[in-house]
Amino acid sequence: MEPDPIPSTAAPGKAPSSREPSAAEAASPPRRTSPADMVRFAKHLWSSEVNRAAVDRLAPENGEHLLDLGAGLGPASFHAAARVGALGSVTAIDPSRFMRAVMFARRPFRSNRRRIRIRDAVAEALPVADRSIDAVVGLNVVHLLADPESSASELARVVRPGGRILFVEEDIDDPGHVFHQPTPHSPDGPGLDELVTALERGGFDVETAHHTHFGGQPVNTITAATGR
Ligand SMILES: C[S@@+](CC[C@H](N)C(=O)[O-])C[C@H]1O[C@@H](n2cnc3c(N)ncnc32)[C@H](O)[C@@H]1O
Numbered sequence: 001m002e003p004d005p006i007p008s009t010a011a012p013g014k015a016p017s018s019r020e021p022s023a024a025e026a027a028s029p030p031r032r033t034s035p036a037d038m039v040r041f042a043k044h045l046w047s048s049e050v051n052r053a054a055v056d057r058l059a060p061e062n063g064e065h066l067l068d069l070g071a072g073l074g075p076a077s078f079h080a081a082a083r084v085g086a087l088g089s090v091t092a093i094d095p096s097r098f099m100r101a102v103m104f105a106r107r108p109f110r111s112n113r114r115r116i117r118i119r120d121a122v123a124e125a126l127p128v129a130d131r132s133i134d135a136v137v138g139l140n141v142v143h144l145l146a147d148p149e150s151s152a153s154e155l156a157r158v159v160r161p162g163g164r165i166l167f168v169e170e171d172i173d174d175p176g177h178v179f180h181q182p183t184p185h186s187p188d189g190p191g192l193d194e195l196v197t198a199l200e201r202g203g204f205d206v207e208t209a210h211h212t213h214f215g216g217q218p219v220n221t222i223t224a225a226t227g228r
Contacts, residue, residue, distance in 0.1 A: 049215030070141030152202035
């Protein structure tokens with residue numbers, strides 16, 4: 001498919017003039033990172049409406065096996081674990097020792113802890129069996145992928161026929177994002193367009209690739225599926 005254009009920023013509101021702040025400034029005045037901002041950001045990493053909305057969009061069912069790519073502190077994994085039932089599972093992969101340590105520390109407090117597997121891995125080399133995964137979520141990880149092609153071929157190996165994939169990148173360049181900063185954010189890593197191409201080469205049907213809102217925040221997303 002032809003992906004929809006993915007703007008790096010959206011700038012609603014009036015065009016800027018020399019006497020008025022730009023739309024970006026008006027929506028989010030420049031601010032220093034205060035302790036309150038840091039606390040809000042930490043809470044966002046711990047559990048956010050964006051992560052919840054992403055899992056809800058995937059609509060995990062009882063007995064399904066989910067894969068969370070670049071799970072971070074585990075916001076999507078812990079939410080998903082509540083949705084897959086006793087026979088389901090969530091495999092949370094992350095190459096960061098710190099992130100995994102926090103997930104390990106969180107897990108004992110969850111009644112569904114046995115459903116959550118935490119693995120030291122990257123998307124380019126997945127520690128899961130062929131065709132064993134029903135659904136994949138990757139939140140804020142696309143720009144960190146070392147190799148979108150290898151990631152897509154690993155996904156093609158592990159996702160079962162009829163499986164589904166959702167990538168979500170929060171768009172902090174959009175003035176509507178809660179953590180928007182006026183300075184443009186330009187990650188060095190791959191963009192979503194590159195991953196769309198890799199997924200299509202890997203045999204996935206890319207259903208959507210566009211700018212939208214999840215959990216009240218502006219995001220860029222890719223949804224894809226395998227054939228049955
Ligand atoms: C920005 S954090 C996002 C965490 C979480 N998904 C969220 O939205 O809160 C990205 C995570 O991806 C991990 N990561 C980096 N490179 C990766 C790769 N090649 N494959 C999988 N995860 C990766 C990082 O260690 C980090 O924890």
